[in-house]
Amino acid sequence: xxxxxxxxxxxxxxxxxxxxxxxxxxxxxxxxxxxxxxxxxxxxxxxxxxxxxxxxxxxxxxxxxxxxxxxxxxxxxxxxxxxxxxxxxxxxxxxxxxxxxxxxxxxxxxxxxxxxxxxxxxxxxxxxxxxxxxxxxxxxxxxxxxxxxxxxxxxxxxxxxxxxxxxxxxxxxxxxxxxxxxxxxxxxxxxxxxxxxxxxxxxxxxxxxxxxxxxxxxxxxxxxxxxxxxxxxxxxxxxxxxxxxxxxxxxxxxxxxxxxxxxxxxxxxxxxxxxxxxxxxxxxxxxxxxxxxxxxxxxxxxxxxxxxxxxxxxxxxxxxxxxxxxxxxxxxxxxxxxxxxxxxxxxxxxxxxxxxxxxxxxxxxxxxxxxxxx
Numbered sequence: 001x002x003x004x005x006x007x008x009x010x011x012x013x014x015x016x017x018x019x020x021x022x023x024x025x026x027x028x029x030x031x032x033x034x035x036x037x038x039x040x041x042x043x044x045x046x047x048x049x050x051x052x053x054x055x056x057x058x059x060x061x062x063x064x065x066x067x068x069x070x071x072x073x074x075x076x077x078x079x080x081x082x083x084x085x086x087x088x089x090x091x092x093x094x095x096x097x098x099x100x101x102x103x104x105x106x107x108x109x110x111x112x113x114x115x116x117x118x119x120x121x122x123x124x125x126x127x128x129x130x131x132x133x134x135x136x137x138x139x140x141x142x143x144x145x146x147x148x149x150x151x152x153x154x155x156x157x158x159x160x161x162x163x164x165x166x167x168x169x170x171x172x173x174x175x176x177x178x179x180x181x182x183x184x185x186x187x188x189x190x191x192x193x194x195x196x197x198x199x200x201x202x203x204x205x206x207x208x209x210x211x212x213x214x215x216x217x218x219x220x221x222x223x224x225x226x227x228x229x230x231x232x233x234x235x236x237x238x239x240x241x242x243x244x245x246x247x248x249x250x251x252x253x254x255x256x257x258x259x260x261x262x263x264x265x266x267x268x269x270x271x272x273x274x275x276x277x278x279x280x281x282x283x284x285x286x287x288x289x290x291x292x293x294x295x296x297x298x299x300x301x302x303x304x305x306x307x308x309x310x311x312x313x314x315x316x317x318x319x320x321x322x323x324x325x326x327x328x329x330x331x332x333x334x335x336x337x338x339x340x341x342x343x344x345x346x347x348x349x350x351x352x353x354x355x356x357x358x359x360x361x362x363x364x365x366x367x368x369x370x371x372x373x374x
């Protein structure tokens with residue numbers, strides 16, 4: 001050890017730090033001594049390819065993420081969860097945002113199962129889907145995730161469905177409190193245990209897990225209970241009533257730019273059932289998108305992003321509809337998005353800005369054509 005220290009000190013005195021560094025292998029061979037499942041990865045392993053997002057709902061939900069949709073009673077948070085879940089189950093674009101990897105959705109019902117069936121049916125009627133063919137499954141009873149016995153029952157039920165029909169893409173826990181179990185939401189230990197169970201669901205099936213939760217008692221801008229939950233989230237969405245409208249805003253986005261706020265209005269839908277007592281048609285609601293509000297996300301654009309967005313706005317208005325990427329790119333070049341005439345620099349600047357604008361939820365692609373999100 002003394003010789004190593006002496007060599008290091010000599011290298012530092014000579015101003016040659018690199019001579020004190022160990023040789024870096026140009027061709028990596030994993031250590032021959034087994035360390036079990038825990039080991040360190042060489043750059044040739046973790047830099048082999050870019051870590052691209054695996055969007056479930058482009059810009060809003062990602063595979064393998066932990067999500068929370070929260071709000072006050074009457075904020076339509078369950079309607080939002082059902083809306084997203086049914087879009088994932090059917091591959092239906094979610095208010096202009098595509099579903100790259102649709103699949104089965106398992107919805108763990110904490111309360112109001114009868115109301116949920118009406119809401120699911122209303123969504124299917126509104127979107128022209130046969131509810132009997134939609135892979136959107138409701139639990140028969142709530143879970144109690146702080147109970148190991150109940151947790152194992154959930155895992156067995158999901159495993160049975162996954163084996164017979166296919167693995168889940170999304171598991172929804174609605175609401176957190178009704179599926180929590182015998183514990184205290186304000187306890188770091190209890191909430192930490194609940195989050196650990198959610199992580200187990202994610203790890204087992206590589207799916208997105210969404211919890212539906214309430215706002216804090218005094219601070220309506222945060223979820224109720226221990227901050228352990230928020231610390232573990234990849235996405236957090238706050239549902240707020242504003243008059244007749246409902247605003248869905250992203251209050252946490254761990255690895256991406258926060259998507260744009262969305263504004264909805266509830267739309268009454270007849271579900272095709274008749275109340276036997278009154279003879280009247282039974283109705284429910286779906287969320288209908290209106291224009292999103294102006295947010296700080298739009299005003300904080302860089303000069304290049306602003307020019308690229310302006311180019312799409314102009315092309316969209318002139319053509320009266322969605323735009324080919326080639327036409328959008330050429331229009332952006334006309335706005336001098338970079339100095340000089342170097343084509344490669346222009347191409348890279350446009351491509352970078354396009355991705356950033358899409359991640360912010362300011363532009364969208366559908367059927368190969370681009371539009372601004374207004």
